[in-house]
Amino acid sequence: MDIREITVADEDAGPYGITTGPDGALWLTLVHAGRIARLSTTGELRTYDLGAPACRPSLITAGPDGALWFTRTQDDRIGRITTDGELSEFALPAPGCGPYGITAGPDGALWFTEMNADRIGRLTPAGDLREFTLPVSQAFVSTITTGPDGALWFTLNQANAVGRITTDGTVTVHGLPTPAAAPVGITAGSDALWCVEIGAGQVARITTDGSVSEFALPDRACRPHAIVAGDDGCWLTEWGANRVAHLSADGTVTEHELPSPKSEPHGLTIGPDGDLWVALEIGKVAVLTSAAAAR
Structure with missing residues (x-):
C-alpha cells in the first residue's frame, strides 16, 4: 500500500474540506486559518487569505461556473474563488x-x-438566494449532494435521518433504522445514495425511493466522517481511528492506517490522477495511489 503525505499548512490551520477543481488541482479549506489552498498533483501549493481568520471555511465544491464554492460556517457566508485566485462572498441573511x-x-x-x-x-x-425550511427542528442538517434522481440529498445528523429536496423545494425525510446513528457525510452512487453514520460505525445505502440498507464497519467506534463514491463502492474517512476505509459494492470493507498518528482525517476526493486525496486536519494531505484506490 502506497500512502504518502504532503504538508500544506501548519498543524493548527487545517485542512478540512477537499475537492477536485476544474483546473485539475485539489482545492482545500484551511478551516482554522481562514484560507483556501490549491494543491497541484505534483505538489505545487498556493494559499489564498479570506481576510477573516475566524470565518471557518468548511466544505468546498466545484461550481457550475468553473469556480470553486465553499461555506464559511462561522460568519454565515458562501465564498467563491476562481481558479486564478479571485475571491468573492455572499452574506446570508440570518446570523x-x-x-x-x-x-x-x-x-x-x-x-x-x-x-x-x-x-x-x-x-x-x-447571487440569487432562496432558502427552504425543513420539517424538522434542531436536526443539525449537515452535508448535501446531488442524487442520481436529479434531487438534492442531505444528512440530518441529530434527526437520525436523510432528507431529499427537489429543485422546486419539495422535501421528504427518510429515517434511518439504527437509533442515534448520527449521519454526516453523504455521496451519490450511480443508482443510490451512501452516507456514513458517525454514531453507529456504519455506512447506509439509500435508494431513491427511500429504502435503507446498513453495513457495519469492523470497528464500530471508528467515527466515520466523510464519504465519496468510487468506481467500485465508496471510500470513507474513519476520523476516530486514523484510517481510510473502502466499502465495495458487495459490502466488503478494507481499511488502511494513515502514516501520521492522530491525523484527524476529514474530507476526501478522487483526484484527477485517479488517486484518493484525504484532508488531514494536522496540516497535511494523504494520497493513496490509484493502484491502492482501485481496491
Missing part, C-alpha cells in the same frame, strides 16, 4: 445559520445546508 455542506445542483445553482437553522439554501452564481 448564526451556520452554512456547512455545499454541492453543485442539477439546475446550475449551488445548494447548501444551514446547520443551525434547519434550512437548505439555493444560490445561483449571479
